[in-house]
Amino acid sequence: MSIRITGLRGENRIGDGHNHKGRKVTSAPSSIGFYLYGALLLLVCALKIPALVRRPRDTLLRAACLLLLSAGLLMILAAPHSIAGLNRHSGIANVSAPVVYVMTTIFSGASLLLIINWRPAPAEQTRRLTRLCLVLYGAASLAIVLLFWAGDAPVEQRTLFDVHYAGTPCIREMIVLYLGAQGAAMTAASVMCWRWSAKVRGSLRAGLTILAVAYLLIVCFVVMRLCAVAARWTGHDLDFLVDEVSVLLSAPAAVLGALGFALPLAGPRLAETVRAIRQLRQLGPLWRALKDVPTPGAVRVPLSWWRNPPAVLLTGRKTALYDAILALTPHCDPEVRDAAHAAALRAGCGDADAARAAEAAMILVARERQRASPLRPPDATGREVRHAQAQDLITLSRAVTSPLVHHIRDPYMPLQKAANHE
Numbered sequence: 001m002s003i004r005i006t007g008l009r010g011e012n013r014i015g016d017g018h019n020h021k022g023r024k025v026t027s028a029p030s031s032i033g034f035y036l037y038g039a040l041l042l043l044v045c046a047l048k049i050p051a052l053v054r055r056p057r058d059t060l061l062r063a064a065c066l067l068l069l070s071a072g073l074l075m076i077l078a079a080p081h082s083i084a085g086l087n088r089h090s091g092i093a094n095v096s097a098p099v100v101y102v103m104t105t106i107f108s109g110a111s112l113l114l115i116i117n118w119r120p121a122p123a124e125q126t127r128r129l130t131r132l133c134l135v136l137y138g139a140a141s142l143a144i145v146l147l148f149w150a151g152d153a154p155v156e157q158r159t160l161f162d163v164h165y166a167g168t169p170c171i172r173e174m175i176v177l178y179l180g181a182q183g184a185a186m187t188a189a190s191v192m193c194w195r196w197s198a199k200v201r202g203s204l205r206a207g208l209t210i211l212a213v214a215y216l217l218i219v220c221f222v223v224m225r226l227c228a229v230a231a232r233w234t235g236h237d238l239d240f241l242v243d244e245v246s247v248l249l250s251a252p253a254a255v256l257g258a259l260g261f262a263l264p265l266a267g268p269r270l271a272e273t274v275r276a277i278r279q280l281r282q283l284g285p286l287w288r289a290l291k292d293v294p295t296p297g298a299v300r301v302p303l304s305w306w307r308n309p310p311a312v313l314l315t316g317r318k319t320a321l322y323d324a325i326l327a328l329t330p331h332c333d334p335e336v337r338d339a340a341h342a343a344a345l346r347a348g349c350g351d352a353d354a355a356r357a358a359e360a361a362m363i364l365v366a367r368e369r370q371r372a373s374p375l376r377p378p379d380a381t382g383r384e385v386r387h388a389q390a391q392d393l394i395t396l397s398r399a400v401t402s403p404l405v406h407h408i409r410d411p412y413m414p415l416q417k418a419a420n421h422e
Helices: 032-047 049-054 059-077 080-090 096-118 123-150 171-197 202-233 240-282 284-290 310-331 334-346 351-372 385-389 393-400 403-412 415-421
Strands: none
Touching (some): 032 049, 032 059, 059 080, 080 096, 096 123, 096 171, 123 171, 171 202, 240 393, 284 310, 284 351, 284 393, 310 393, 334 351, 334 403, 351 403
C-alpha cells in the first residue's frame, strides 16, 4: 500500500488557481475513498482482536494486526479533510506532516515485520530481525517528531511539503528520514517476497509475486519524491514528480498489496471450490443415470446448491452414487462385465479403458435389471460389493456416456427393455 501523503492537490492559499511555479492546481480528491478504505481496514483489524486475545504470543497475528491498524489509521489521517482539520484545529501549521509521516513509518515497519514473521526461517533469526525492526522503526518515528519540533515550517503546505521545505534545517532531515525508512522497508520486503516466491508454488507464490511488485511500486514512489527533494537542493524544479507523477502509483500499489495478502488466504479455498464444481460437472452423467436407483436403508437428504458450498454438494453427490452402486450390487453380473470387457478390447480400447467400459456396462445393465425385477436375486449374496465401492466415479461417469458402452450393454438388457429399444 502506498499512501499519498503531502501530494494532495488543491492548495487553497493560491488565489489564482496556480502554485508558486505557475502550474495549474486541480481540486483536491475526495476524502470519502480514504475514509471508507481506512474504516474497512480497521474493521478487519477489530475482527482479529478476539483471536489476538486468545493467542497473545502469536507474533504473526500481532504483526498482521499492527499492519491493519497502521494502514487504517494512515488512510484516515492522509485524507485531504483530515490534513486540513489537523492543521486548523491544532493551531500548528503543517502538524499533519509529522503525524502522517509517523504513521507511514509505522506502516512500513509493520509491512516488513509481517513478512519477517510470515516467511519460514529459524526461530532465533526471526526473533532477532523482529527486535531490530521494532527498534529501528520505533526510533525513526520518534526522530520524525523531534525533528519537526526542532525545525521551522510556518507556511501551510498540503501538497508540496516535501519539496517546499527540502532545504529547511531539521525539516529537511525529517523528510529524508521518513522517505528513507519507507524505501528501505519496502525494498527489503520486496526482496524477501521475491526470494520466498521462488521456493513455493500455487496461490502463495502468486501472492508473494504480487506483493513484491506492490512493494517495488512504493519504492518507485519514494525514489521520485527523493529526486524532487534533491533537485531543490541543486536549484532545479522537479516538483511535478511529487504532485503529478508519484501519486499515480498510490492506487495500483494499494490494490496489488491487498490482493497479494488476500490471495494466499483465499487461493486454496477458491481452488477447492473450482475443483469441486469441476468434479460435480464430471459426475453429472453418472448421477443422471443412477439418481433414481432406490437405495433401501440409505438416507438421502436433498442439498440445495444455494445453501451449501460446492465441496459439501460434492461429498453428498459421491455418497449418493456409492449408495446407488451398492444397491445395484446384487444385480451386477460378472459375466456381463467379462463379455463387455472382451468386446471393448475387440473394439480397440486399451486395457484400462476396456475395464472401465465393462464396469459401466455392467452397472447400467444392473440398473435395468433392478427396474425389471426389484427383488434381490437369490444368488447375489455379497456379489461385487467391494469392487463396486472402489469405483473411480469420475472415470466411470465418463464411460457411461460412451457410445461403445451403450452398444456393448444392449445384448444383456432385460427382455422388456430390449423390446422397448426395438
